Amino acid sequence: MGASAAVAVRHLTRVEGHGNIVVDVQDGVITRCDLEIVEAPRFFEVLLKDRPADEAARIACRICGICSVGHATAAVHAVEAALGITPGPKLRLLRRLNMAGEWLQSHVLHLGFLVAPDAFSEGSVLPLAASHPDLVKGALRLKRLANDICSTVSGRHVMPISYHPGWMGYWPEPAELEALRGRLAEAAADLDALVEGFAQIQWPALARSAEHVAALEPGGVYPMMGGPLHSTAGRVTPPAAYAAVLQEFVVDHSAAKHVRGPGGDGSREGGGTIRVGALARISLAYDRLHPRASAALERLKLAPDSANPFDNVPAQVVEAVQAHAEAAAAVEALLADPASEGPAAPTRPGGEGIGIVEVPRGTLVHHYDIGANGRIVRANCLIPTAQNLASIEADMRVFVPALLDRPKDAITHALEMLVRAYDPCISCAVH
């Protein structure tokens, strides 16, 4: 006779959206081990249909408040690909600056507000503000800076305004960029403190191999603005064939479709599961990190080939440093040549386009068909959290047997921490 345990968490806290953890173990046999995704579907792929292509970014960003710059970027990439628009280098740089702002905002929100309470055994950031005021105040300053980067480029972070296919509706003034330069320089100390703070934290040991996937940009830069899909299984897939690497399928207990890779059936036993996000990007592109981010990787003792999903947390710390360095570099480059760049024009009225970006939680794909009347005929959105769901459940299956000698509360908390380590964004995943 083995141990028995039952865990039922309704509406897991400190994650974006609504998910339940349900685990049942009878006499040492796992009978259920699910992350139920109970967020109600909003059918964004249908909402996008028949709308003019210029609206795509402003509709798609409403998929998610936390990831709205990522969705706006993927949407304009998809429309630009469909209409044969080639955005100029400065426009791409301006968008990269905004993405760096969103990465910093999202990672700091997760690290400082959603995960740090676990590390210091608190229920929320509120008691942490009393027990670790420097950590919380530093995180708040970094979040403020990240918000202000996005406000400078696109008016606000949540629902960015200025995104159009081939152009940006606003170009920051040199004085605004100079203000950001000063703020970015001041923030270096808060990032150092963030790295030091997280270097003290010991995460649970758990190892389960999965195929890590990220869209690597040409030119050796750190993956952010999209490109071919690379995987730790050695696959390199052009964007047009994304559906072969990221295969969606419907499961009974999740309003978000699951995704499997080409290496298996994506079952909860682990075959063909993939991981995307900070740890996956570091697995595939640690040699592209900025020197300050590389130093953070060393300080955090993070192994780039780690198979421990909890290492996604220190990986996000490394990427917060990377995002800060990216933002600083983009601001310098834009200040060196501050004149706005004119719009890039469409070369065809309609067509099919795929937009890929690396958002904080992983690889985001928007795929549109645009009719000759300039309206969206069909839309498909493939969300990072959905790509991770099968891996989360496979990890839970590996993790649960190691937890069975603990009290029920401790098992529950450990599983909650595992799910949170992926920083799931459930509104996005269901969309």
Add this chain to the structure above:
Amino acid sequence: MNRPRAAFFSFGSCEGCQLQVLSVEDTLLELLAAVEVVNFREAMDDRRDDYEIAFVEGSVIRPDDVAEIRQIRQRARILVALGACACLGGVNAIRNRRTPQDLAGEVYGGRQDGVFEALSASPISSVVQVDYEIRGCPIDRAEFLDAVRSLLAGTVPYTPPYAVCVQCTLRGTPCILERGLPCLGAIARAGCEAICPAYGAPCEACRGFHDAPNFEALGEAFARHGMARQMAAEKLQLFNDYREVRAAWERALPSPSDT
């Protein structure tokens, strides 16, 4: 002093309005000194039901939502709707032009059971009485803080009764309707500081309408600037397509699919 107890809930939405609340970084700790937050799933483990003020984000979009919002209404002394989805239906209401069967067929291969269950989308006020609305997609951080201060002082949160055009003019943004962008500022309720035109996008009336909108005149203004009157209707569908909201404009501006 006893701090009032507040709770945050989300229905069908992107949780972006709650993120705006978490993004009042400079004032967050001050806010928490004035209000005791007892339930905020996105940020904290504690979940208590002894709240006095409920902030509710999102639209009612599936059967369970109805019972849940009724229970929140029963417990809360003051219920505040946050954002376009909660106040107007927002982008969620676009789906109401299709049947739930049609939606499920397109996205889930026809599955409509269990987690796939979906209703047409409605604002919170279609199910329970809403005491105050903080509008916008997303809500504005400063306006949220102003509203909280008003609630603490026992006064009514202010929302401007005039058009986005007023704030656009005050801001000095050149008119983008005159540049040929389909802007709804003339009928849209202000309070956003006319941020969208300032950043090069047309106003899409995410805050609903001001006190005296003239939709005929909007259609004429579109026509005068070389855009079809129907385009005004099409833009209104983005945030103002819930049937009772649409009733305000559909006679003046028949939408393309109605004609």
